[in-house]
Amino acid sequence: METIIDLPEVVDASVGPRGSLENLSQSEIQVLLNQGAGGVHALFRKCALAVLNSGTDSDNAKELFDRFRHFDVHVVRHPWGIRLRISNAPASAFVDGQMIRGIKEHLFAVLRDVVFIAYEIQQGSRFDLTKPDSITNAVFHVLRNARVLERKIKPNLIVCWGGHSINEPEYQYTKRVGYEMGLRGLDVCTGCGPGAMKGPMKGATIGHAKQRIANGRYIGLTEPGIIAAEPPNAIVNQLVIMPDIEKRLEAFMRLAHGVVVFPGGAGTMEEILYLLGILLDPRNAAQVVPLILTGPASSASYFVQLREFIGATLGNEALQHIRFIIDDAAQVARELTQAMNEVRSARRTANDSYNFNWLLHVPEEFQHPFVATHESMRALQLTRDLPLHERVANLRRAFSGIVSGNVKEHGLAAIERLGPYELHGDPQVVQALDELLRGFVAAGRMKLPGTEYVPCYRLVK
Numbered sequence: 001m002e003t004i005i006d007l008p009e010v011v012d013a014s015v016g017p018r019g020s021l022e023n024l025s026q027s028e029i030q031v032l033l034n035q036g037a038g039g040v041h042a043l044f045r046k047c048a049l050a051v052l053n054s055g056t057d058s059d060n061a062k063e064l065f066d067r068f069r070h071f072d073v074h075v076v077r078h079p080w081g082i083r084l085r086i087s088n089a090p091a092s093a094f095v096d097g098q099m100i101r102g103i104k105e106h107l108f109a110v111l112r113d114v115v116f117i118a119y120e121i122q123q124g125s126r127f128d129l130t131k132p133d134s135i136t137n138a139v140f141h142v143l144r145n146a147r148v149l150e151r152k153i154k155p156n157l158i159v160c161w162g163g164h165s166i167n168e169p170e171y172q173y174t175k176r177v178g179y180e181m182g183l184r185g186l187d188v189c190t191g192c193g194p195g196a197m198k199g200p201m202k203g204a205t206i207g208h209a210k211q212r213i214a215n216g217r218y219i220g221l222t223e224p225g226i227i228a229a230e231p232p233n234a235i236v237n238q239l240v241i242m243p244d245i246e247k248r249l250e251a252f253m254r255l256a257h258g259v260v261v262f263p264g265g266a267g268t269m270e271e272i273l274y275l276l277g278i279l280l281d282p283r284n285a286a287q288v289v290p291l292i293l294t295g296p297a298s299s300a301s302y303f304v305q306l307r308e309f310i311g312a313t314l315g316n317e318a319l320q321h322i323r324f325i326i327d328d329a330a331q332v333a334r335e336l337t338q339a340m341n342e343v344r345s346a347r348r349t350a351n352d353s354y355n356f357n358w359l360l361h362v363p364e365e366f367q368h369p370f371v372a373t374h375e376s377m378r379a380l381q382l383t384r385d386l387p388l389h390e391r392v393a394n395l396r397r398a399f400s401g402i403v404s405g406n407v408k409e410h411g412l413a414a415i416e417r418l419g420p421y422e423l424h425g426d427p428q429v430v431q432a433l434d435e436l437l438r439g440f441v442a443a444g445r446m447k448l449p450g451t452e453y454v455p456c457y458r459l460v461k
């Protein structure tokens with residue numbers, strides 16, 4: 001007779017630093033110990049639970065926090081540093097009583113960034129986050145503190161965007177693209193979650209292994225509001241927590257030597273609009289940022305929808321910045337490899353850094369956090385008569401709000417309490433938006449497979 005052993009769902013543990021944050025000052029430790037308004041305990045607890053729950057098949061942050069409502073993590077002070085005392089943690093993060101090494105590294109990367117952001121950026125006086133240059137400087141210092149900028153490299157880092165909820169053919173295609181990139185020595189940076197964020201990294205590991213590249217980079221950029229819905233996948237070897245979605249997006253663009261976009265939903269559309277808003281700015285005319293949208297043959301209709309939406313709302317000028325490649329992973333990698341020479345030449349000519357694009361101009365309206373509320377979403381102007389840069393910015397904010405209502409804890413709570421967000425606009429823009437979002441819902445791109453989607457928005461002409 002088969003013996004069934006019920007394993008515990010939660011465990012308690014005490015862990016020491018690994019991978020980063022081996023040392024903290026006593027004042028930094030005090031920031032963590034303080035559970036009042038000036039401390040960061042609540043934020044760290046949420047991010048820590050998300051990391052320990054890596055591999056989950058749910059993208060509902062509220063559901064996660066309710067399920068593990070007794071989870072907690074406490075900093076234990078020692079003269080030489082700290083340990084973390086963890087209670088009621090997901091058992092899946094442990095093997096034979098020991099925390100999985102990659103998860104432990106991610107856990108202390110979260111702690112490193114939460115402390116740095118609170119102590120140096122939010123509470124310190126070095127950064128004035130009302131000024132564009134200071135915001136960029138803050139992004140740089142978060143990345144430098146995370147040791148992402150330490151290596152002197154030639155351009156080879158490809159940012160890959162796409163949905164966490166994609167079907168199996170699309171996921172397999174993201175792995176093929178990652179594999180072809182890995183064979184050509186390209187590294188990968190994604191939003192660090194599942195789906196199209198994991199596939200390119202997984203493929204690149206095989207390509208790197210075949211080429212005997214032992215130091216491949218798999219950089220994951222996230223932020224506190226979304227990490228519970230998209231916890232870091234196991235392949236990420238450099239995890240960075242940015243303060244908010246806008247600084248996360250700017251970090252992507254400052255690091256990127258090229259961008260590949262796979263099929264996705266509202267979050268992916270937000271990223272595309274952010275990038276187009278930058279590329280359409282005349283001050284970036286000399287910038288070389290190759291942008292490829294790609295997917296398997298079965299997803300061709302998705303890219304037709306994107307092309308029609310971008311054309312209807314932003315015009316042909318925006319489409320000229322995009323290269324569409326359908327069902328040809330090797331061609332994607334070849335074009336990126338060729339473009340790296342152009343990127344290198346442009347950076348050298350402009351005397352700009354390879355590892356952080358200082359000369360890229362990020363419009364100020366793309367740098368300040370957009371807090372999605374029923375009032376702020378209703379106030380967005382989605383009209384064709386707006387100047388192009390304002391139109392792009394407002395469309396990006398609309399999709400940011402939809403992401404918040406889909407997966408972020410505060411957005412889910414607001415929708416549950418007050419009903420769906422309302423988005424107002426002229427008929428042409430609203431119709432294009434309606435057709436695109438209906439396509440996303442029909443294809444299951446708004447939630448993980450097997451999860452019923454209830455729209456968090458209502459479109460009003």
